Amino acid sequence: MPDNEKRKASDSLTGSSKIAKLDILAQKSPKTDERAEYIAVTFSKLLGDETLFLKILDQARIDGKHRIVNINKGDDISEYYFNWFVDFEAWSNAMKLVQPGRRMRFPWPSAPSSEPKDLSDRAIWFPRFKEIQSILANLTSRERLENGLVLLEEEPEMTRNHPDTTSIELRQAIWDNVFPGQPCAKNRPFEVAVPGKIDYGVLVRADRSKRLQQLPPGIRMDVVHAENLKGATVRCLVFGFRKGVIDSPWNRILLAVVYNTAVQWVREEFMTQSKVPISQAFKNLKLSLIHGNVGPSERMKQLSLDKSLVAECDAELALGPYRNQEEHAVFRVSAWLEKEKLLSAAERSRMLRGWCSQIHVNLESLTSADQCMACRRAWEGKIEEWSVADPPLQMSWNEEKKFAAKMTE
Structure with a gap:
């Protein structure tokens, strides 16, 4: 083949590749395999390592299954939604490894419905996975x-x-x-939980650009993970000042108004399931600052008469205290000690020592010695609690104290 014909063939392939790329970026809901291929190629170039992104994707798939089990109370989930969820999380995590100047936003931020559109879209693995997780959750430590x-x-x-x-x-x-005089969850001022009943993907995450336009200048909103009072992980909206903003009386009032607006939005969305994006709440906030208060909807007023629904909403919005990694380890071990308090102190000590020799998710910064100290703190806290609140008859306080202290020896 003549050289000029070879070049034309090459040009044609490149042109087709560019068209294909433009086509998929223009689609609101591309096919799962096409989206996956585009993402894999993108990170192969950005990271220069094909295997690294595959590891990130595998971890996102594992985490995604557990998150969806915690959020979804039914037995069905859309397979398309699950794959979108995994791709979104993998993209977000992989982009953290990319140089700041080369980072890109996820091209398909609008979350699809988590409800299967038909039988073919039903994630057939989900009910069994959910059943297995329930079985595992009820296994004893032994x-x-x-x-x-x-x-x-x-x-x-x-x-x-x-x-x-x-x-x-x-x-x-x-x-x-x-x-003044109004309490908040310990170390969680200006934070509000987003319960799993609210479609976070559609109403908050996919609404990011509109939300940024509607938030008052100087106020920022971040999303983190937190524990509610039941110990379950929830998403949490955190409000504060943007960098460089002066801490003035006016900005303090503005921050309070934004926070109250977010709380009202979460409560109304939880109770009415009206599917209103959070940006609309901030848009109404702007209007209220100019024209007066924008109150709750009529449906919200009616539902607020249902005391059981109000109580459920209050419980879902109640946050536990902020914990650093060591405090989180104490919290987790304390719950485990309560569950396994009928085991002998010696057996609990042996089990915890084995656990402390490992690295654990969300506790990565802790050394083995740090984890042992967390176990001791948790154990001594439980001893104090057990000694005054219906202590198990078989417990020997000397044994409990001895093995708790041994955790740091």
């Missing part, structure tokens, strides 16, 4: 270890904070100033 499982089931990876979020100390000082 059964878990006999089956080669980790002592405490690993959690999905949590994003506890954002580096640019206003510090807890400053937010607490502002809270005490604008809401």
Whole structure:
């Protein structure tokens, strides 16, 4: 083949590739395999390592299954939605490894419906996976270890904070100033939970660009993971100042108004299931600042008469305290000790020592010694609790104290 014909053939392939790329980016809901191929090629170029992204994708798939089990209360989930969820998480995690100047947003931010559109879209693996997770959750510690499982089931990876979020100390000082005498969850001022009943993907995540347009200048909103009072992981909206914004009386009031607006939006969305994006709430906030208060909808007023629904909403929005990694380890071990308090102190000590020799999700910064100290703190806390609240008859307090202290020897 003449050289000029070879070049034309090459040009034609390149042109086709560019057209295909443009086609998939123009689609709101591309086919799963086409989207996956585009993402894989993108990160092969950005990371220069094909295997690295595959590992990130595999982890996103594992975490995604567990997150969806925690969120979805039914027995069905859309296979297309699940694959979109995995691709979104893998893209977000992989982009953290890309140089800042080369990072890109996920091209398909609008979350599809989690409901199967037909029988062919039903994730056939989901009911069985959910059943298995329920079985595993009810295994005793002995059964878990006999089956080669980790002592405490690993959690999905949590994003506890954002580096640019206003510090807890400053937010607490502002809270005490604008809401005097009104308590908030420990170390969680200006934070509000987004319960699983609210479609976060559609109403918050996919709404990002509109939300940024509607938020007042100087106020930022970050999304982190937190625990509610039941210990379950939930998404949490955190409000504060943008970088460089002065901590003035007016900005403090504005922050309080934005926070209250978000709380009202979450409550109304939870109770009415009206599918209104959060950007609309902030748009109404702007209108209220100019024209007066924009109150709750008539449907919200009616539903607020249902005391059981209000109580359910209150419970879902109640956040537990902010915990660093060591405090989180204490929290997890404390729950485990309560569950396994009928085991002998010696057996619990042996099990916990094995657990402390491993690295765990959301506790990666802790050394083995740090984890042992967390176990001791949790154990000593439980001893104090058990000694005053219906202590098990077979417990020997000397044994409990001895093995708790041994955790750090």
